[in-house]
Structures are given as C-alpha cells and as structure tokens.
Amino acid sequence: MSQFRNSPAIQKILRALGNGESLSGAQIRSRTGSDVNKDQRAKLTDAGFVGVDSAGRGFIYTLTADGLSFVRDELGGPLEAPEADSSRLSGKERIALFALLSPSLEVAGADIKRLFGVTISKPVRTSLSDRGLVVVFERPIRFELTEKGWQVVEEELAKPGEPDDPPLLRMFHHQYSRALSALRSRGLGLVELYAEGLVDEPAVDDVPKTVGARVIESYEDLTSEPGGWVSLVKLRDHLADVERDELDEVLSALFRDGRIRLISEVNQRMLTDTDREAALAFGGDHKHLYQVG
Template sequence: MGTQLTVRDQASLFALMVVARPVTNRELRDVAGLEITAEVRNRANQDVALITSKKRRTVNTHQLTPEGRAWCETALVAGRPDGAKFPVGVLYAVLDSVGQHLAHSETKFGDFFRPDLESWIRASYTELTVRRPPGSWVKLSALRPWLEDVSTEVVDAELDRLIELPDVQLIPETNRKTLTEDDREAAVEIGGEERHLLKISAA
C-alpha cells in the first residue's frame, strides 16, 4: 500500500481481525483497549478500503473488508518490519508465530479467526440495552439485524444453547396482539413454544 499505516492503524486492523465480525467501539475498548477513529478509518481506506463501517441505531459497527482481511493475512507472515522496536516488534513476533502455525497446519485464516456467536449475541444485547435498566427485555426482532450474515438456523441453535445458562432467559410475548410481523418472523421455537423476548442478567 502507498499510504503509511501508523502503529495504531495496524493495531486497529489486528483487533478487527481477532473479533472477526462487526463490532462497536464500546466493545473494541473492552476487548483491545482501542477504538476505530475517523482518522484511523480514513488512513486505512485511503488506497483501498480495509475497514467498513455501518450505522446501527446511534452507534457505528466496524469490521474488516475482504481487502482488510487479506492485509492482515499477509501481515501474519511478513515478519517484523525493518527497525520495529518494542512494543511493535513484539507484536509482529507473536503474529509471525501465529502465521507460521496456520501455514504449517494448513489452517485457513477464516477458520482460525472467526466470530464467537455467544459473545456476539451478548455484545449486541448490551448495545440494545445500554440506555435501559440492567436486565431489560429485548425483542429478538431487534437483536437479529445485529447478527448479520449468520443464518437463522445457526442463531436459533445458539439461543437454544444459551437458555441453559443461568443468566439468559427467553420467553414468549404474552400479549400476542402487540406482535408485529417482524416479531413473529424473528421468534425462535424452543420446546414447542415460540419465544420473542431475550434477557441477559448483569453479572
């Protein structure tokens, strides 16, 4: 690339690589201690778009483009940049070790860096309830759009698994007259019962 990416730019790309899904700055701060600023996004997208952003309610989500993933995949085996010192040198040493492991084990980049669906659901729930009391109920019709590119069947199976956890509840909407067509389509059937509302209790 012609544009010189800063250490922060590169770290931002690697953070998105690890999460491997759309993520808000709020979650990125929790996961990696950084956020995707306008300056980072502009530099990363100057020659070719490496980061894509999408508006979700009042926040943006960020993720790597295919070109961004390719940049990260190349960086994994590129070795330490000339003159790179601590802490960048250490970062690239770790990345090189990961890249060599993937190459030797013939593991595909996308199979190693892939999203954790439980974390994705929990993070989406947090964003939907950030300005509401802890433990608020969230409609599945509001949750599903955050889980883009994940099939309904896969999300349903994960929700079915999650309700076995003590902090997760899924219940039907008792007032069926309030259900919209989106609510009905988003419902998950568990135990022969359609469920529309999700609650994740605070830790």
C-alpha cells in the first residue's frame, strides 16, 4: 500500500471499483465525490491496478486481478455502492415530463414524437398518471401536466442528473435548468409562468425552447426540399445566439439518439473555409450536413 499511502483520493477510486464492475468517470464521481484526473489515471495504470478504455469523450475503468487483490487485502474491501433513490422518477419518466413542458393545455403524443423522437409508452403513461403528474387523454393520445407535475419538474431540475442518464435527458436537464434559472432571476418559476390567470396565453415565440427542439424546427426553415440536406453553416447562422460548444453538444446528442442524420460532404473540394469551420467533429470525422426525418 506504500505507493498510495498518502493518496486517499486514489484509494477511494480503487475501492469504488472494488466490486469488479466497470465504471465510467461519472459513476466514479458519484461514489467518491471527485473526478479521476490525468495524473491519477496514469498512476493507477502504471501500478497495473486499473485497465482504462476510451468511451466517447470519457473513459471506462476496470480493476485488474492485481487491483482487486489490493483492494481486498490492503484497503479493507470495496466502497458500498450508494443506494438508488427509489422515490425518484425513472429516466423515461423524466424525459416524458420534460417533453411535455409547453404553454399549451394539452400536448399530443404525435407532436412529442415529431419534435423529440420520443414515444411515451403505456407503462410510463400509467406511472405518471398514478402519481398525479399528468392527465392522459385517449384517441388520439394527448397529455396535460397537472400543477403537481409542474412542481415535480422544478424539483427534478434542482437535482443533479444520474450518471447513466441518456444524452436526450442530459440535454433536456441542461436546457430547462438554464431556462428555470433565468425565470427565477425575475421572481418566476415554471408553475407561475404558465399558471392560469397569471398571464395571457403566451405567443409561441415567447416560450423558451430547448436548443434540440430549435435544431429540429430549423430544418424545415432551411431545407429547400423534403428530405434535403442542410449545411451546418446555415444552421449555425440560423442559431447564431447559441454558443458553439453548446450547439456541438446538442448536435452530437441528437445524432447519437438517431433523431438527426449527419454526413460529411462527399466532394471535399467543394468545401469552403467557412464550411470547414462550421463542421462538427464526431467519431474522428468532420460532418458538414444534417437532415431530419
């Protein structure tokens, strides 16, 4: 244990991995309270205790046989995994609630599918209805958030996301957390903003939309024909108020979720410097065009 005697942070990392499961950096952070930095990663691999694999922008960590023995014999065994919050909504339930945020009294299931590529399944509908968070109308499927539903959305936005949240849920949480923060700076919350009698029915343009929803809607404005490809130059100009890094993150999430398509320009000689600057780096390639549908 001598090489890590003065490094309680590394000891915690090793114990977090002590059950033999592979964990992402986010999962380790949720168990230890801190990230695995580059220096720690190097020390763990040099000691032969941890195997590291790339996973997108992050890493997956797994104890080697020597590492497992070290944790058992020298560190007193693995950390206890934190108990899941059984009262918290599931990822699918949170996605459904965030997708239902709208000034409209009712939101059609077909519109949710069109805008976000999400189908709210019957088990999710039943769970949210039983909790008193939504009212579900049949034929066609429509939803209405209850007052309690709006309150629960705000409560969820006040909590950190889970390490295994899918990209769409992370995007929703990020965008609506920012919107809620802006509203609260004016003394408002989501419930108050949409409460009956507080304000007149807001115009669509006044309703905060996620960047993901704006990317989807922008396609119809920018494409010259159904099924056509739109250059990322046009999209970035159209969403000039969105920071470059934020738009890149949203495009990547939409692409991973299969809700947009991204391709490289086949004829690279046609690319201008502006095209190259607007490209999205993804998977070792540069994407220049996107399509919805």
